[in-house]
Structure formats: structure tokens, C-alpha cells
Amino acid sequence: MSQTFHEFVVHRSPALSRTAYLLTGDHQLAEDLLQSALARTYRHWRRIRDGDPEAYVRRAMYHQQVSWWRRRRFTERLEADPAPGRASHPDPSDATTLRMTLAAALRQLTPRQRAVVVLRFYEDLTEAQVAAALGCSVGTVKRHGHDALVRLRAVAPELVDRAPQRSAR
Amino acid sequence: MTTRLREMLHDTAAQVPAYQVEQRALATARRTRRRRATAVAAALVLVVFGGFVLPVTGTPPVDPAGSAGPGALPDRIGLPPLGSLHATDRPRTGPASVIFTGEAGRLTYDDECSLVTVVDGDTDTYRIVRSGWEMTAGTDVVLSPQGRWIAHDPQRGDPRVEIIDLVTGATRQLRSDVPGTVGTEPAGWSPDGESLVVRDSVPTHPDRSDHRRLLSLVRLNDGSSVRLAEAPSGTVPGVVVAFAPDGDRLAWQTGRVVTVARRDGSVIASFPLAPGTDLAGKGAWTPDGRWLSVARRDETGWTLRRIEPATGRDLGALGTAGVDDVVGIQLLGWTATGVPWVVSYLPHPPDSPDFTRPFPNDDRPEYGLIGSIEVLSLPPDGQPPTTLLTAPRQVVSIDIAEEVIRAGHTRVADPPRGVGGRFWIWTTVIVLAVSAIAAYRRREQLTLWWENRRVRRSGVAW
Structure with missing residues (x-):
């Protein structure tokens, strides 16, 4: 039987949150990334609920993460952060x-x-x-x-x- | 080598709490759906508005030319721009001064159908009218004396005449009451613009291999008609139709015979033309309504002569100069000071004029011999003709509103160039449609971009 979107989010949010954090390295950005991916998943829920919705969410996060506007944000962040290699x-x-x-x-x-x-x-x-x-x-x-x-x-x-x-x- | 990295990734991930973003994700998804629906609706509205509503016909709240004068004749005309607006498109032009047709690429479509070009009375605004087949201005697409209405045959095989009101953009379909007709075309307007002379073709054989032609006068206010003439096979009645200035009488040529009749159809006179002469044109009646004019071809050119409308007796030359080295002339009208304006047909090719071939009855002048046209003023004192209007090559016919001729005004013209209004309308529509398709296909990226923009504006700390 197909699970509801709410059930899916409740069950898979911890794992998805971990992946989102590893992809972004920032809790705020990770929340943003997961939220966007879940929103996209919800819009297509009827089509993907009987397949592998978690894989869909992960793909959405990966693609968003590597898309150009997020690269720009990370570039800005890179410029602001000191390099760890130069730290103690x-x-x-x-x-x-x-x-x-x-x-x-x-x-x-x-x-x-x-x-x-x-x-x-x-x-x-x-x-x-x-x-x-x-x-x-x-x-x-x-x-x-x-x-x-x-x-x-x-x-x-x-x-x-x-x-x-x-x-x- | 990466064992340590794996351990640290899992160790780091284990410290991450589950983010509570479900409600925000739902709100984002719903907002995106609303925006998408709004964007689609807006695109549809734009497409509908840009592509269909703007060119559609309708009656404007204000008569755009209600107080305009009779207009002036442009000193030159040009080919209509590619994608020109139609005569029924907004904004309306008001009464026209000139219509013309030709063989140039921008004057035809579908190989053999004419795009009749309409020139505004006072400006160099051009409009076009799509006719159902090859048309010649003044012969089977005619401009009313006021310049307000154009009558033409809009569709081959559909026996009706379409009348376009250039002021309102409205069109009227005038269907013939001739039994069995398979083709109806206009031949001329009455001076008051309230009646139209039309020609009908009725097949005389089931296979339509032969036709008889009928000439009728149709009153536009009630649609009633009066039969004027019937011509046997091979002859076109009313190839030239000329109304007297008072509008009570009209004359037309059928073959080599001119018939003069009243508007009720009662024939006043009918007489053969002298060899080498033809009824001069729609302006054949002299301004006082006493005489008819004929054009006579001699060795070098064409001259206008007067004849008696009751008998056809030649009364001598008008006293105007002859028009030499042209294929033919047609008298379009007279100025208020009594100066005739004629259209002269320049030969094609220019260096090998053929003035010896007689014009066929149903093709006067023979348009295959015409390279271009000019409108000339013929001073009554025999002074050389004055060129009033020139046209590009392959413009082969022209009709001028009689009120414009009567006013006798000309103006310096600058024909439009580039592309016309419909080109921009359809370009806009196509660009919008392609943009909409592209946006739809990339909707996910657009959505993410929008969300990212929203997050940035909400002040996420970096």
C-alpha cells in the first residue's frame, strides 16, 4: 500500500537530513536544501510514491547542490572562510x-x-x-x-x- | 586510504538532527503550483490577446476619420511591408486615397491571389486586403468614391462580394440573388456609395465549360438589385462602368458596345464604339454630365475624346495632350477645376512596347503587357501631362477615390519600409510561445531558482 507523503517524511527525514548536511556543511543550508527537495517531491508525489521516493529526494538534493546558483553561494562562502590547511x-x-x-x-x-x-x-x-x-x-x-x-x-x-x-x- | 574519511562522514552525519521542514516544504510546493498556474494563465492571456484579439475586427467607439477631409494623392507608392496589417485590423486607417494591386511578391500570395494594398487618405499608412484570386484595382476590386469602402470578391467559388468599411473595420457579405451564379464580382460604385454594380457568372453547361454574364445594380441599403445587362458567352458586360456625376445614369461597355441606362435599368442608348476607342474609364462622364469620354489609340499614344451619350457621335478631342508610349490609359476622374486624372499603363518590358495588339474584351488593358503604372494629370489646354503618382515595377493596377481626385490635392509620400504590424504581432506571439515552452520544460530549474532567490531575500546568514 502506498505510504502518504507525511509518513514518508517522518520515516526518512533523519537520513535525508544527514545527507543534506554532508552536502552543504551548514544546518541552515541543509534545511533549505531538504525543504526544496521535499517540495519538489511533493509536487510529483502521485507519480513517484509507488517507486523509490527517497532516491528521488536524494537526486533532487544532489542536482540542486551542484546547480550553478548554489555553486555561486558556495563560492561566496569559500571566499569568506579561512582555509583549514592554513589553520592550526x-x-x-x-x-x-x-x-x-x-x-x-x-x-x-x-x-x-x-x-x-x-x-x-x-x-x-x-x-x-x-x-x-x-x-x-x-x-x-x-x-x-x-x-x-x-x-x-x-x-x-x-x-x-x-x-x-x-x-x- | 579512505576508511578514515568514511568513518568521519558517518560520525559527522550521526550528529545531525532530523530537520523539521515538512510544513515549509508543503507550503513551498503549493506556492510554486499557484505561481505556475498564474504564469500559465498569464501566458495564455498574452497569446490570446496578442495573436487574436488585436487583429480582430470590431467597431471602434469613435470614428477615426469621421471629420477627415477627402485626403490627398501620394506622389508615389511602394510595396506593402512584409507582414502588413490588414484593412480590418486595429488601428483603423479611415478612408483611403488609393488601392492598388500587382504582380510583385508582396502583392500576391498562393501564387495567383492578390493582396490589395490600401493607402490611407492622408498618411503613408498601408493596409492589405486578401482577395480570393488575382485582382485588378478598378476592375474587380473597387474603391468607393468616398474612399471608405472596398468591394472585392474574397473567395473563389463563393458567389459573394465582401465590402470592407475602412472606418469601422466591419465587413459585409453581399450575396447575389442571381439564380445559379457561381461567381460575383464588383464592377463599380455609384457616386453616393449606396449602390454597387456587380457582375455574375452563370454556367450554361453542367460542366461549367461556358458561362453567361449578368450585370446588376445592387442597392446596399436593402439589398435589392436591378438587372442591367446580360452578355453572351465570351463577353464581359461592364468591363468599364462609369456613373454620371448625378448618379442617375450610368454607362458601361460590353464588347464594342456602350450602353447608357438609368439606375432603374431602363436603357437610354446603346451604340457601338468607333474602332480603336474604348470607354475611357470610371470617370468617363464629363463633370457636367453632358458627354462621355473615350480613349482612342493612335500611332504613338492615347488621347481622350468626347462622344454624345445618346448616340455615340464623336464630338472631337477633349483638348488634352496625348499620352505616348504607354500600353493604355484609363480616365479615373476629374478635379473640381475640370482636369482629368488618368492612370497610364507602362509597357513591360519597357524597351519593347507592344501597342498594336488589341485588348481582349475581358482584359482591358491587358495586364500581361504592363510593367508599372503612373497617374497623370492632363491639363485641358493641351499642356504636357503632369505625373502625379509613380509606382514601383510590377504594380499593374490602381484605383483612386473620386473625392480625392475631385479635391485635386497631392502630397509628398514616403512609403513604409521594413516590416508591418502583423509581423511584430506574430513575432511576439511566437517568442512568447517558445518562451512558455522553454520555461515549462525547465520549470524545475526555474522553481529552484525562485526558491533560492526567496531564501536569499529572506536573509539567510552565511
């Missing part, structure tokens, strides 16, 4: 500090790079699935994923490589 190095043993480091490092990525990171390493999608979700080629996904890791390694090596010694080796 946090203590890797402190989880809270690491989360802050992650948030700051993700802000150094382009929206599409960030979306690829979230889809690949949080949603655990394959590159082909990521390409399908973002509406681009697998090669593009590979390129964005590679560029994202290079940048993360540069600005926050502790996120990508657990120990500096391993990197040196």
Missing part, C-alpha cells in the same frame, strides 16, 4: 575537532566534488551509481573523486591518511 592542525584523537576539520575540508571542495565524496564514501555507491545519480559520466565521477581526494589530502591529510608516517612511507 587539530588533534586527530579529538572526534569533535575532527568533525570540524571535516566540515572545513569539505568546504574546500566544489559542490560536485563534494557530492561525489558523499555519494561514494557516505552512501557507499559505486562510481556507476554515482554517475547515474548525478547525471554525468563515470569518467566525470572518477575525475571529481580523484580531485576531491587530492584536495582533501592537501588540506586535511588526517582525514584521508590515518597516520602521517603511512603517507611518508
Whole structure:
């Protein structure tokens, strides 16, 4: 039996909120992103309710996140925020500090790079699935994923490589 | 290498609360639906208004030319701009000074149908009228003496005459009462504009291989008609129709015979024309109504002569200069000072005029020989003709409102260029339609843009 839109939102809001936050790195923006995606989903609810509405919402968030007007907003934000690589190095043993480091490092990525990171390493999608979700080629996904890791390694090596010694080796 | 990154992503995500955005999302969705519906409705209104309401005919609250004078003859005419407004489109032009037809690309459509061009009485505003087939101004599409009405045959195979009121934009369909008619075309207006002479074609064989032609006078106020003449197969009655200035008598030419009759159809006289002469045109009656004028072709050109309307007796030349090196002339009318205005038909090609071929009865002049036209004033003292109006090549026929001729005024003209009003109307409609389609296909992005704009304006802190 088809669930109602309200039931869907109640059940899936926590997971969707987490994805929205990882995509934006900001609670206010994440709420905005999720709200827009849910509004779009509601307008097409009759058509998608018997399919996979959660996938629809996620795709809506990814597309909105990488669209040009949101890129502009992130560009503005990037210019306002200090680069974490130039900040003092946090203590890797402190989880809270690491989360802050992650948030700051993700802000150094382009929206599409960030979306690829979230889809690949949080949603655990394959590159082909990521390409399908973002509406681009697998090669593009590979390129964005590679560029994202290079940048993360540069600005926050502790996120990508657990120990500096391993990197040196 | 990315294990740490995965752990941190999940660890960070675990700290995120569930956002309570359901009600705001519903409100956003509903607002978007309302805006979309409003946009669609607005686009439809624009399309309907721009594409259909503006050109549609109707009666304006104010007569745009009710107090206008008789107008003036432009010293030159040009081809109507591509996409010109029709005579029934708003804004109305009021009475016209001139109508003309031709063979140029912008004067025809569907290969063989004419676009009759209407020139406003006082300005260089052009309108067009779509006729049902190839038309010649003054012969089968005629301008009323006041310049207010145009009579033409709007559709092939539909026996009716359409009368267009240039002041109100209203049209009137005048259907013939001739039994069995398959074609009705106008031939001339009475001086008061209250009656119209029409020609009907009635098949004499079931396969319509032959026709008899009838000439009738139709009173427009009550639709009653008077039969004037009937011509046998192969002859067109009233190829030239001329009303006397008082409007009580009229003369017409059928073959080589001129008939003079009263408006009730009673024939006053009927006589053959001398060889080489033709009834001069719709202005054949002299201003005093005593004589008829004929145009006679001699070795070099054409001259106007007077004949007696009761007998056809030649009374000698009018005293005006001859018009040389032209295919033919038609007398359109007289100024208040007694100067005849004629249209002269220039040969085509210009360097090889053919003045020896007689005009067929139903094609006078023979329009295939015409390259262009000029309107001339013929001073009565024999001075050389004065060119009043010139036209571009491939304009082959013209009709001028008699009141314009009577006023005798001309003006310096600057024919319109570029494109006409309908071009812009339809361009606007097409642009709106394409924009609407594009907006509909990209509606999701537009919606997101709008929402993003709204969020920015609401002052989200960065």
C-alpha cells in the first residue's frame, strides 16, 4: 500500500537530513536544501510514491547542490572562510575537532566534488551509481573523486591518511 | 586510504538532527503550483490577446476619420511591408486615397491571389486586403468614391462580394440573388456609395465549360438589385462602368458596345464604339454630365475624346495632350477645376512596347503587357501631362477615390519600409510561445531558482 507523503517524511527525514548536511556543511543550508527537495517531491508525489521516493529526494538534493546558483553561494562562502590547511592542525584523537576539520575540508571542495565524496564514501555507491545519480559520466565521477581526494589530502591529510608516517612511507 | 574519511562522514552525519521542514516544504510546493498556474494563465492571456484579439475586427467607439477631409494623392507608392496589417485590423486607417494591386511578391500570395494594398487618405499608412484570386484595382476590386469602402470578391467559388468599411473595420457579405451564379464580382460604385454594380457568372453547361454574364445594380441599403445587362458567352458586360456625376445614369461597355441606362435599368442608348476607342474609364462622364469620354489609340499614344451619350457621335478631342508610349490609359476622374486624372499603363518590358495588339474584351488593358503604372494629370489646354503618382515595377493596377481626385490635392509620400504590424504581432506571439515552452520544460530549474532567490531575500546568514 502506498505510504502518504507525511509518513514518508517522518520515516526518512533523519537520513535525508544527514545527507543534506554532508552536502552543504551548514544546518541552515541543509534545511533549505531538504525543504526544496521535499517540495519538489511533493509536487510529483502521485507519480513517484509507488517507486523509490527517497532516491528521488536524494537526486533532487544532489542536482540542486551542484546547480550553478548554489555553486555561486558556495563560492561566496569559500571566499569568506579561512582555509583549514592554513589553520592550526587539530588533534586527530579529538572526534569533535575532527568533525570540524571535516566540515572545513569539505568546504574546500566544489559542490560536485563534494557530492561525489558523499555519494561514494557516505552512501557507499559505486562510481556507476554515482554517475547515474548525478547525471554525468563515470569518467566525470572518477575525475571529481580523484580531485576531491587530492584536495582533501592537501588540506586535511588526517582525514584521508590515518597516520602521517603511512603517507611518508 | 579512505576508511578514515568514511568513518568521519558517518560520525559527522550521526550528529545531525532530523530537520523539521515538512510544513515549509508543503507550503513551498503549493506556492510554486499557484505561481505556475498564474504564469500559465498569464501566458495564455498574452497569446490570446496578442495573436487574436488585436487583429480582430470590431467597431471602434469613435470614428477615426469621421471629420477627415477627402485626403490627398501620394506622389508615389511602394510595396506593402512584409507582414502588413490588414484593412480590418486595429488601428483603423479611415478612408483611403488609393488601392492598388500587382504582380510583385508582396502583392500576391498562393501564387495567383492578390493582396490589395490600401493607402490611407492622408498618411503613408498601408493596409492589405486578401482577395480570393488575382485582382485588378478598378476592375474587380473597387474603391468607393468616398474612399471608405472596398468591394472585392474574397473567395473563389463563393458567389459573394465582401465590402470592407475602412472606418469601422466591419465587413459585409453581399450575396447575389442571381439564380445559379457561381461567381460575383464588383464592377463599380455609384457616386453616393449606396449602390454597387456587380457582375455574375452563370454556367450554361453542367460542366461549367461556358458561362453567361449578368450585370446588376445592387442597392446596399436593402439589398435589392436591378438587372442591367446580360452578355453572351465570351463577353464581359461592364468591363468599364462609369456613373454620371448625378448618379442617375450610368454607362458601361460590353464588347464594342456602350450602353447608357438609368439606375432603374431602363436603357437610354446603346451604340457601338468607333474602332480603336474604348470607354475611357470610371470617370468617363464629363463633370457636367453632358458627354462621355473615350480613349482612342493612335500611332504613338492615347488621347481622350468626347462622344454624345445618346448616340455615340464623336464630338472631337477633349483638348488634352496625348499620352505616348504607354500600353493604355484609363480616365479615373476629374478635379473640381475640370482636369482629368488618368492612370497610364507602362509597357513591360519597357524597351519593347507592344501597342498594336488589341485588348481582349475581358482584359482591358491587358495586364500581361504592363510593367508599372503612373497617374497623370492632363491639363485641358493641351499642356504636357503632369505625373502625379509613380509606382514601383510590377504594380499593374490602381484605383483612386473620386473625392480625392475631385479635391485635386497631392502630397509628398514616403512609403513604409521594413516590416508591418502583423509581423511584430506574430513575432511576439511566437517568442512568447517558445518562451512558455522553454520555461515549462525547465520549470524545475526555474522553481529552484525562485526558491533560492526567496531564501536569499529572506536573509539567510552565511
